[in-house]
Amino acid sequence: MALTKKEALLQAAKDLFGECGYNETTFKKIAERAGVAMGLMTHHFGNKEKLFLACGLEVLENFLGKLRETTAQSPNGMAAILDYCKAYLDFSIDPSTNWLVLVRCSPYSDMKTTADRDIMNEKFLEIHGVLIDAIKRGLDDGSIVKVEPVQTATIIVSLMVGVNRTRVLTPYAPDGFYEQALEFVKRAITPVPGQAS
C-alpha cells in the first residue's frame, strides 16, 4: 500500500484535529478514518497527547521549511519580512498543509504534559527565529525602520496569528483581508522619509 498504517493514522489524526479540535477528535474517529484498529494508536504513539504532538511537529516542520526557503531568496530585509508574512498566510490557507491542527487545537490548553509543550515551544521559537533574522537583515541593509528585532518579530508573528484566526475561525474577514494585513505590516516597518535610520 502507499501509506503504512502508522502514516495513515497520522494523516487521519491531522485531518481530524484540524476539523474538530482536540477534544472532539476521538480515537474512534481517527481509527475509523484511517481504517485501522483503535489499539494501534497507543501502540505507535503512546497516547493521545503524544499523537497530537507528532501531528503538530510535522506541520511545524513543513512550515519552517517553507519559511526558510522563502526568505532565503528575498532580495533584501524588507522583502524577506513581507515574504515571510505572505508565506505564513499562504501556508495557513492551504488545506494540504494541515495548518488547522495548530489553530483548532491549542498546544497551551490541550497538552497537559509540560515536557511535550516544551518540545513544541522550541519549534515555535525557530519560527520566530527566521523572522528575527529577516528583521536583522532589514536593519543592516536599511530597508526597514529602526526597531528592536525580537520585539518586532514577536509582534508580527502575533499579527499573523490574529489575522489567521480571524480568517479561518470567524466570519469577519473581509475580501482582500490578507493583502491589507501585509500592507499594514509594510507601513509599520517602512523607514520614515527624512528621518535618519
Place this chain on the structure above:
Amino acid sequence: MALTKKEALLQAAKDLFGECGYNETTFKKIAERAGVAMGLMTHHFGNKEKLFLACGLEVLENFLGKLRETTAQSPNGMAAILDYCKAYLDFSIDPSTNWLVLVRCSPYSDMKTTADRDIMNEKFLEIHGVLIDAIKRGLDDGSIVKVEPVQTATIIVSLMVGVNRTRVLTPYAPDGFYEQALEFVKRAITPVPGQAS
C-alpha cells in the same frame, strides 16, 4: 449573603472557564467552587453551553462598556484608536475582568449551537464597530493615514487578539511587549509626511 446562588455560580463559572478551558471545566468543579448544588446549573442556565454563553456575554458587555467609555474621551481619531488598543490590552490582563474566558475557551470550537454562536458574534461585531468609528474619526480629522476603515479595524483587532494570546498563553512575550505593540500600530496608521491624505 452578598451574592445570590445564581451569581455565585456565574462567577465560579467565569473563573473556571478562564483557568481550565471549556472541556476541563466541569459542572462538579463549578458547583464546588460556588458552594452550591450541581443541579442548580441546569436549573438556572439550561445547559453547559448556555452557561458559557452567559459568562462570555457578561465579559464582552463589560469590555464593550470600557472601550466606548475610553474612546469617547479621546481628543482625536488617532488617539481614539490607540486608546482603544490600550484599553483592550489593559482589560485583557486585569484578572477581575475574567477576560481569560474568551481566550481559554473558543466560541468557535466549544459552542456547538449556531444560534448561540451568532449571539456572541453580534457582540463581537459591536466591538469592531467601536474601532471602526474611531478610525473614521481619524480619517475625518486627518490624524491617521488614509485606509479602508473596516479592513483596518479588523486587522487591528486581529493584532490585539494575537498579541494578547502571545502574552497570556505563551512564554514568548518579552518585557514591554504591549507597549511595543502600540508603537507598531501607531507607525502603521501614522500619516506619511509629504503625502496627501
Place this chain on the structure above:
Amino acid sequence: MALTKKEALLQAAKDLFGECGYNETTFKKIAERAGVAMGLMTHHFGNKEKLFLACGLEVLENFLGKLRETTAQSPNGMAAILDYCKAYLDFSIDPSTNWLVLVRCSPYSDMKTTADRDIMNEKFLEIHGVLIDAIKRGLDDGSIVKVEPVQTATIIVSLMVGVNRTRVLTPYAPDGFYEQALEFVKRAITPVPGQAS
C-alpha cells in the same frame, strides 16, 4: 427499599471481591449484581481502590468487634488466646462475614495507593493488639509459658492466616484441621511443667 443503592453496591462488591478476587471483579459485574448504574460507583466511592478499601474496612471492623467481644469474656489469658483463635477461624468460614474479601484480594498487591494501604494497616494492627493484650493477660496470670508478647502475637496471627488460606484456598486441609491447629497453638504456649515461668 431495605438497602440504599450505596449499601447494595457495597454488599455486591464485598461478595464479588470475595468470590472473584480484585482483578476479576469488574465495575460491570458489581453494578449488575447490585442492580445500579456503573457510574454510581465512582460517584459514591471515587474509584475501584477506594471501593475495595471500604469493603475491607467494613469486614475488618466487624471482625475486630467479634474478637474484642470474645476475648473480653474469657476466664484467663490462655483461654483468651484460644478463644481469639477460635473466633478468628469461625469468622473466616462464616459466609455472611465476607471474610473472603481479605483472602482473595490482597491489600498489599491490589492497593496501589500507599495512603489507602496505611489506613488498612492501622486496622490490622488493632487486630494484633487484641491478641497482644490476651497474651499479656496470660503472662500475668501464669496461664501460658513465658514468651515475648508482640512476637508471639504476630506468629499466632500468621498461623491463623496460614491455616485459613490452606482451608479456603487449597484442597489440602484435612477434616478437623482447624481443631488441630488450635491444639497446636495450645501446645506451643502451654507452660512447661516443672519449669518456673
Place this chain on the structure above:
Amino acid sequence: MALTKKEALLQAAKDLFGECGYNETTFKKIAERAGVAMGLMTHHFGNKEKLFLACGLEVLENFLGKLRETTAQSPNGMAAILDYCKAYLDFSIDPSTNWLVLVRCSPYSDMKTTADRDIMNEKFLEIHGVLIDAIKRGLDDGSIVKVEPVQTATIIVSLMVGVNRTRVLTPYAPDGFYEQALEFVKRAITPVPGQAS
C-alpha cells in the same frame, strides 16, 4: 550468549511475577526486560498462564530439592522438622530463588485452568510429603510429641506460609521474627516431660 532467549524470558518472567504480581506483569514488560520480542512468549510457552506455570514449577522444583537435601542430613525427626522449617524460611528470603513468584501471585486465583492448577498442586503435595516424612521420623525416634503426621505437617506448612507472608508482604514482622517462629514450632512438637509418648 550465556542464556538462550527462552531462558532469558523465563528469568525475566520470574523476576516480574515476583515483583509485580500476576496481573501487573504484562507481556510487554517481560519482553522488554528479557530483551526479546513479545511474540516469543506465546511461541515458547503458549500463553500467559502456561508461562506462569513454568515459572512456578521451576521455583517449586528448586525448593523441593533444597528441602529434601536438608532433611536428609538431619540427625533425627525433631531436627528434620526444624531444619525443614529453617530451609523453608531461608529459601523464602533469598532473592535468587524467585520465591516471591509464589507469594505475589496465587495459583488459586490467577490460574483459571484447572489442569494447570492440578499440576501445581501435585508439586505442593510433594512439599508436604517431605515434612510428613520428617514428622514420621520424629514419631518413630521419639524426638517429638505424639501427633497425627498429615494434620501436623499441614499446620506447620500453613505456619510457614503465614509467617512468610507477614515477613515479605506486611510491615509487621519484628526483628528475629523467623527465629521466634522456629521456637514456636519447637515448643508445639516437643515431647511433654513425664508423659508417655
Place this chain on the structure above:
DNA sequence: GATGAATGAGGCTTCATTCAT
C-alpha cells in the same frame, strides 16, 4: 526460531444531564 505491527474486546473512569425529594 524470531520479530513487532496489528487487533479488538473490555477495563476504569468522566461527566452533562435528569429527577425525586
Place this chain on the structure above:
DNA sequence: CATGAATGAAGCCTCATTCAT
C-alpha cells in the same frame, strides 16, 4: 428555588494474542 443521588453513553487506554514476514 435547591439538592445531590442516579444515569448511561462515551472516552482513553491496556493487553493477551495473532500473524505476516
